[in-house]
Amino acid sequence: AQLRSDLEQALEHDQFRVLYQPVVDMQTQCVTSVEALVRWQHPKDGLLGPYHFIAAAEANGLIVPLGRWVLREACAQLARWRAESPAAAGLKVNVNLSARQFQYAGLVSDVAEALADAGIDAASLTLEITESMLMEDIDTAKSTLHALRALGVRLAIDDFGTGYSSLSYLKQLPVDVIKIDKTFVDDVHIDADDVALVDAVAGLGQALKMQTVAEGIETDEQWTTLRTIGIDHGQGYLFGRPAAPDEINELLTRVS
Ligand code: G
Ligand code: G
Numbered sequence: 001a002q003l004r005s006d007l008e009q010a011l012e013h014d015q016f017r018v019l020y021q022p023v024v025d026m027q028t029q030c031v032t033s034v035e036a037l038v039r040w041q042h043p044k045d046g047l048l049g050p051y052h053f054i055a056a057a058e059a060n061g062l063i064v065p066l067g068r069w070v071l072r073e074a075c076a077q078l079a080r081w082r083a084e085s086p087a088a089a090g091l092k093v094n095v096n097l098s099a100r101q102f103q104y105a106g107l108v109s110d111v112a113e114a115l116a117d118a119g120i121d122a123a124s125l126t127l128e129i130t131e132s133m134l135m136e137d138i139d140t141a142k143s144t145l146h147a148l149r150a151l152g153v154r155l156a157i158d159d160f161g162t163g164y165s166s167l168s169y170l171k172q173l174p175v176d177v178i179k180i181d182k183t184f185v186d187d188v189h190i191d192a193d194d195v196a197l198v199d200a201v202a203g204l205g206q207a208l209k210m211q212t213v214a215e216g217i218e219t220d221e222q223w224t225t226l227r228t229i230g231i232d233h234g235q236g237y238l239f240g241r242p243a244a245p246d247e248i249n250e251l252l253t254r255v256s
């Protein structure tokens with residue numbers, strides 16, 4: 001109960017921040033999009049990561065207004081980058097959805113409103129959803145995805161490989177991007193089994209016309225291996241940690 005009121009206060013007093021982590025083209029290392037990752041600038045405890053509050057916000061329902069705030073902030077920030085720099089013209093933004101947000105009946109109109117208020121095109125926004133969220137209530141999930149798709153936003157499956165979505169199910173979903181979980185990336189440069197798994201997901205992406213992103217890339221060896229396999233995009237500390245908007249600005253202008 002204390003945490004709930006603390007989180008409510010934090011929303012009211014504007015204590016949440018959004019950091020952005022670059023997602024790059026595997027071949028060129030140019031930044032193609034950024035993933036919005038929320039933080040809580042706590043008055044006493046400093047900058048807190050999602051681990052400290054997302055699960056609680058999910059449990060008490062505050063994730064809906066918090067997630068709406070993140071969505072609106074990320075869209076507004078994309079508009080600011082574009083206004084500030086021609087290098088941001090093609091930049092996209094990724095926003096994570098939680099299970100509860102995904103089930104929330106007002107989600108589609110929240111998304112439409114965030115886009116309209118920021119003045120950005122729907123195709124510049126990618127929403128990240130996990131496999132487990134999709135498997136909970138398949139019919140509702142499907143219709144929500146189709147409604148979001150109808151707006152023109154792109155959809156990504158996050159942490160792919162850690163859930164248990166069936167291939168026949170995946171085939172029916174209007175998904176644009178598969179994000180391969182970091183656990184398959186960690187040893188990919190030394191473990192032939194991981195190479196085989198990632199290679200299979202790359203093939204899946206090709207067959208279903210979905211783009212692939214490898215997460216948690218930290219070394220040149222991992223990057224080279226994944227690039228050779230044919231993964232489209234990469235994300236990880238090698239290319240950039242979650243960073244404040246100004247730092248992303250620098251990253252963008254340096255690349256162009
Ligand atoms: O870097 P990081 O510690 O930010 O992220 C930890 C976890 O928190 C990740 O699984 C990420 O998906 C989740 N997360 C980060 N930001 C958000 C957000 O805005 N909404 C939701 N639902 N999850 C988030
Ligand atoms: O939404 P998702 O669960 O994919 O969130 C990504 C998480 O992975 C965030 O917590 C982010 O800070 C973290 N992350 C991103 N890149 C790296 C990396 O290269 N190494 C490690 N250890 N964590 C990473």
Ligand code: MN
Nearest residue numbers: 035096128158
């Ligand atoms: Mn994510």
Ligand code: NA
Nearest residue numbers: 158159181215
């Ligand atoms: Na992930």
